[in-house]
Amino acid sequence: MQITDKVALIVEDGIGFVTIDNPPVNALGQSVREGILGGIKAAEVDDSVEIVILIAEGRTFPAGADITEFGKPPMPPALPDVCQVVEDCSKPVIAALHGTALGGGFEIALSAHYRVALATAKIGLPEVNLGLLPGASGTQRMPRITGAGPALDLMLSGKPISAKAAMEMGVIDEVVEGDLKAAAIAYARRLIRAGFGVRKTSERVEGFDNVTNYQTAVDTRRARLKQVAKGQMSPFRIVDCVEAARKLPFAEGMVMERAAFMECLASDQSKGMIHAFFSERQTAKIPEMKVAKPRSLDNLAVIGGGTMGAGIAVAMMDAGMSVVMIERDQESLERGRANVEKVYDRNVAKGRISEAGKASIMQRFTGSVDYGDLADVDLVIEAVFEEIEVKKAVFAQLDGAMKPGAILATNTSYLNIDDLAATISRPEDVIGLHFFSPANIMKLLEIVVPAQVSDDVVVTAFELARRLRKIPVRAGVCDGFIGNRILANYKRAADYMMEDGASPYEIDAAMRDFGYPMGPFQVSDLAGGDIGWATRKRKAASRDPNERYVEIADRICENGWFGQKTQRGYYIYENGARVGQEDPEVLAIIDAERAKKGITPRVFSVEEIQQRYLAAMVNEACNVLAEGIALRPLDVDVTLLYGYGFPRWRGGPMKWADMQGLDVILGRIKDYAKQDAQFWQASKLLEKLVAEGRTFDDLNKGK
Numbered sequence: 285m286q287i288t289d290k291v292a293l294i295v296e297d298g299i300g301f302v303t304i305d306n307p308p309v310n311a312l313g314q315s316v317r318e319g320i321l322g323g324i325k326a327a328e329v330d331d332s333v334e335i336v337i338l339i340a341e342g343r344t345f346p347a348g349a350d351i352t353e354f355g356k357p358p359m360p361p362a363l364p365d366v367c368q369v370v371e372d373c374s375k376p377v378i379a380a381l382h383g384t385a386l387g388g389g390f391e392i393a394l395s396a397h398y399r400v401a402l403a404t405a406k407i408g409l410p411e412v413n414l415g416l417l418p419g420a421s422g423t424q425r426m427p428r429i430t431g432a433g434p435a436l437d438l439m440l441s442g443k444p445i446s447a448k449a450a451m452e453m454g455v456i457d458e459v460v461e462g463d464l465k466a467a468a469i470a471y472a473r474r475l476i477r478a479g480f481g482v483r484k485t486s487e488r489v490e491g492f493d494n495v496t497n498y499q500t501a502v503d504t505r506r507a508r509l510k511q512v513a514k515g516q517m518s519p520f521r522i523v524d525c526v527e528a529a530r531k532l533p534f535a536e537g538m539v540m541e542r543a544a545f546m547e548c549l550a551s552d553q554s555k556g557m558i559h560a561f562f563s564e565r566q567t568a569k570i571p572e573m574k575v576a577k578p579r580s581l582d583n584l585a586v587i588g589g590g591t592m593g594a595g596i597a598v599a600m601m602d603a604g605m606s607v608v609m610i611e612r613d614q615e616s617l618e619r620g621r622a623n624v625e626k627v628y629d630r631n632v633a634k635g636r637i638s639e640a641g642k643a644s645i646m647q648r649f650t651g652s653v654d655y656g657d658l659a660d661v662d663l664v665i666e667a668v669f670e671e672i673e674v675k676k677a678v679f680a681q682l683d684g685a686m687k688p689g690a691i692l693a694t695n696t697s698y699l700n701i702d703d704l705a706a707t708i709s710r711p712e713d714v715i716g717l718h719f720f721s722p723a724n725i726m727k728l729l730e731i732v733v734p735a736q737v738s739d740d741v742v743v744t745a746f747e748l749a750r751r752l753r754k755i756p757v758r759a760g761v762c763d764g765f766i767g768n769r770i771l772a773n774y775k776r777a778a779d780y781m782m783e784d785g786a787s788p789y790e791i792d793a794a795m796r797d798f799g800y801p802m803g804p805f806q807v808s809d810l811a812g813g814d815i816g817w818a819t820r821k822r823k824a825a826s827r828d829p830n831e832r833y834v835e836i837a838d839r840i841c842e843n844g845w846f847g848q849k850t851q852r853g854y855y856i857y858e859n860g861a862r863v864g865q866e867d868p869e870v871l872a873i874i875d876a877e878r879a880k881k882g883i884t885p886r887v888f889s890v891e892e893i894q895q896r897y898l899a900a901m902v903n904e905a906c907n908v909l910a911e912g913i914a915l916r917p918l919d920v921d922v923t924l925l926y927g928y929g930f931p932r933w934r935g936g937p938m939k940w941a942d943m944q945g946l947d948v949i950l951g952r953i954k955d956y957a958k959q960d961a962q963f964w965q966a967s968k969l970l971e972k973l974v975a976e977g978r979t980f981d982d983l984n985k986g987k
């Protein structure tokens with residue numbers, strides 16, 4: 285019997301199968317909720333049904349509430365009510381799980397009386413990743429079975445666990461292999477034979493057995509959050525709700541959970557994180573996809589085995605691919621191989637892989653100093669020194685060595701890829717693949733599209749990103765592409781504030797307060813001040829003489845203080861400490877530079893530091909958009925979220941700006957321009973959007 289277009293009740297041999305079919309992930313949209321509710325009620329009144337199995341078609345048990353419905357007027361039945369109907373069913377209900385039973389999906393399962401899962405299934409409560417909390421009884425039902433610790437760990441990490449781990453916790457009753465439906469039927473028959481009936485999770489108490497342990501688990505998580513989740517709402521609300529689960533009767537706990545869920549849902553934090561969720565899936569949708577298919581990608585190579593070449597090779601090997609590494613001589617090649625092995629040695633030391641596992645991965649690695657070994661390669665990524673002449677020479681060799689149709693990619697951070705492509709006979713095969721360091725860890729991959737490149741090369745680059753499990757963002761050619769170009773601008777704003785009166789420590793603290801894991805001067809110390817110094821020296825001759833130039837960083841570098849690697853930069857890192865101490869000598873350098881320019885330092889509040897920093901970021905992002913360097917505002921958001929530490933719960937700078945009001949941002953820029961009109965030139969695009977009353981989100985939607 286079809287209950288709604290998404291849910292059916294099928295009765296076979298006394299078993300009522302409430303079957304959900306809402307591809308791709310069986311999200312619990314209105315029609316699914318209504319269908320489950322109707323299916324359970326229909327099974328209850330059907331005398332031929334002895335027991336109910338809740339099961340889903342396609343690739344997964346419901347992966348959660350339908351996120352696209354959030355922010356729209358609620359449509360009954362509400363998910364917690366559906367869960368209650370499942371639990372109140374007078375006939376035993378078994379949830380049969382496969383795929384990813386997440387969020388509301390797992391909460392429905394928790395409301396069933398028994399749970400079986402395929403061994404390959406994953407179970408989780410990822411709501412925290414959306415700035416939310418399990419809002420369909422998860423915070424109340426789960427701890428009744430597991431106690432507070434395991435429940436909080438699942439909810440606060442947001443990470444799914446295996447069916448086996450879930451069984452060890454008690455939230456899955458049986459892990460099965462093979463045909464889920466057949467296994468669920470066998471389980472149902474056994475329950476009936478053994479005379480097991482309804483078992484309501486809301487009435488279970490084994491998780492409350494040890495009151496002291498329960499409260500300690502709550503207290504330790506809350507104390508830790510104060511350190512790691514400052515400023516965020518939903519993690520703290522999760523702890524409050526789980527604490528209340530033991531203290532309040534179930535019905536009252538549910539009221540509290542609902543109120544906390546609605547509070548989170550209405551917050552800018554969840555809006556930001558939901559934006560991030562959809563945006564990171566949108567960036568792979570590019571115009572070239574509609575007109576081209578990927579080329580083959582079986583054989584890969586990297587040129588250069590330094591920081592990036594080795595990291596990229598590891599990223600490829602970790603994704604199960606083989607790679608050839610070319611270096612300039614045998615000695616450098618050995619260093620390159622050692623850089624790769626170091627990563628796996630650390631994994632062995634940490635017990636993540638065995639020596640044999642490492643050996644088997646290393647079989648996918650081939651080192652060579654002979655470009656002739658690239659004859660069969662489909663795609664090569666060049667990661668040699670950041671010098672155009674060196675890169676041109678490498679590209680000339682690649683041009684001679686590689687087969688027709690092979691793709692020549694460069695990992696350059698700043699250099700002009702159009703110019704590089706123009707030096708070889710096949711510019712249509714040249715593309716930028718800008719990885720971030722460490723390349724095997726960082727998720728972001730800027731795919732830089734030069735003027736002459738073929739569409740199918742672009743599509744192949746996105747396919748490579750998919751296989752490497754990276755988040756690709758399409759970028760155009762300019763100095764620094766999307767990320768580094770915007771970074772250069774807000775770093776300048778930070779330097780100006782430093783010269784005008786804020787200490788680097790105040791600026792770093794203000795940006796940590798905003799949600800960044802580190803401030804800009806800590807990042808500079810981590811990356812190494814010498815890199816930026818070399819770039820500044822290279823660009824000195826072409827710098828606009830009217831541009832305000834802050835020399836503080838140069839003075840610091842002249843002392844040989846390059847940051848963590850020299851144990852001194854903006855901060856002092858005594859004995860190689862990773863957290864630096866403030867340095868009075870740096871403050872003295874800053875004072876001297878201010879005096880030299882006749883600047884009387886003034887006080888900057890935390891808010892002003894944050895507002896100037898972000899205004900510079902948003903303004904330059906508008907220029908990047910206006911020039912077509914980024915396709916949409918969401919591409920900027922994803923770049924800064926995944927490559928530059930922008931706090932995810934703020935959604936990205938463009939989403940943040942929308943939520944502030946673009947007129948507010950523009951007003952600030954105009955205000956700052958009264959002191960420095962050269963730097964604070966409002967982007968034409970920002971002015972246009974404000975004049976038309978439009979937002980970045982409108983641009984995302986093509987409005």
Ligand code: 3HC
Pocket residue numbers: 308309311347348349350351352363384386387388389391410411414416417418419420422562565566
């Ligand atoms: N609601 C609406 N759409 C969803 C969705 C959801 N819960 N989950 C995934 N989708 C969409 C994706 O946006 C994507 O759409 P697109 O094809 O148009 O881009 C499509 O489904 C496929 O998703 P993925 O590309 O992510 O597929 P994967 O196979 O890589 O991953 C997944 C599947 C692991 C289920 C992943 O999609 C995921 O993590 N989804 C979100 C899970 C989640 O956060 N659930 C909790 C929701 S909040 C909740 O339940 C509140 C409750 O407590 C009250």
Ligand code: NAI
Pocket residue numbers: 587588589590591592593610611612616620666667668669670671674678695696697698718719720721
């Ligand atoms: P690196 O100095 O660590 O490594 C460069 C490697 O290239 C060295 O091992 C060197 O021996 C090798 N090499 C030089 N000339 C060669 C040639 N002709 N043939 C083969 N190998 C040659 O440099 P790093 O940091 O790995 O940077 C490489 C590229 O990646 C640069 O273009 C850089 O701008 C870019 N990049 C660097 C990032 C970083 O954080 N380090 C981040 C993103 C991009």
